[in-house]
Amino acid sequence: MDGSFHSLDWPRVATADPPLLAGFECGRLHWNGHDLLHSTGHLPDGRMQHHHATAMAEGATGARDGLSWRHDIVARVQAVPAGFPVIWDMAHFDLPRRPAQHAVACSMALPDGAWAIAVNEPSVGRRVAGVVRSRAVEAAVKMMTTAAMLPRRPRFATCDPFHHLHPEVFRATDRLVATGLIEMVGVNYYPHHAIEPLHHVLRVVADRWRLPVMITETGWHQGLPAAHRRFPHIHDRWGWLAHVRAEVERSGVPVAGICWYPWLDMPDWGDPNRGRWPCGWPGRQA
Secondary structure (H helix, E strand, O other): OOOOOOOOOOOOOEOOEOOEEEEOOOOEOOOOOOEHHHHOOOOOOOOHHHHHHHHHHOOOOEEEEEOOOOOOHHHHHHOOOOOOOEEEEOOOOOOOOOHHHHHHHHHHHOOOOOEEEOOOOOOOOHHHHOOOHHHHHHHHHHHHHHHHOOOOOOEEEOOEEOOOOOHHHHHHHHHHHOOOOEEEEEEEOOOOOOOOOHHHHHHHHHHHHOOOEEEEEEOOOOOOHHHHHHOOOOOOHHHHHHHHHHHHHHHOOOOOOEEEOOOOOEEOOOOHHHOEEOOOOOOOOO
16 A cells, blocks of 8 residues: 555655645535634635745645635635645535535646645535534535546545444445545544544454555644543644554555644634633644
């Protein structure tokens, strides 16, 4: 299995030291209309370019970002610094009304060789995304199969939580991989939800699908009781990053990258005016 992430000069990676990606919140919450691109200022006419430049200065070799159907897709792609590869979510907790049309618009805006995730976390269901898993998966399949018919199409990855290994957690990724269009499997893993150790998760995921693996989301929410209870030896965000890197090495899986998510301290989902949660990159964020 080739674990390197070939796209836009993304570096070949060593098992023990995968490259860092900066993950930018790009979703819209269905229950209150909170658009995180607005509340973080991560917009082409806002602080998006500055956010990417700061991430590069902090050592990130790429990013995860989003192409919401509610925003100017072309402007978002063009706001990325030259030579800074991005994995683009076509939908992040906010399915487009016309998935096929949105997939065409995204594919035509992206540079050759770009990576995309059709639907972020299709397994999370109605609670967060406002749609059941089956609908999210079918929207992802529709967008990928539509893009596959275009002369210029992105390379597709998946992105779903793997905090335990009950058979249910595999269903969405199984369906997407079965299309034959997936080239990399993404593992989202957070300390406050973790049940299985990360090294075991990575090994099982790699063995199940025999595709390159990336940690598409991980991070540490300072002060979150569940995280401190499950990992009492971790005291801060730097400690969690060191733990993740150690687990990657222990797994023996050639992980293609570690995406710190979110890169920016996240505005309170219920009310952005209440402040931000301490969960962003432990270094300079913006």
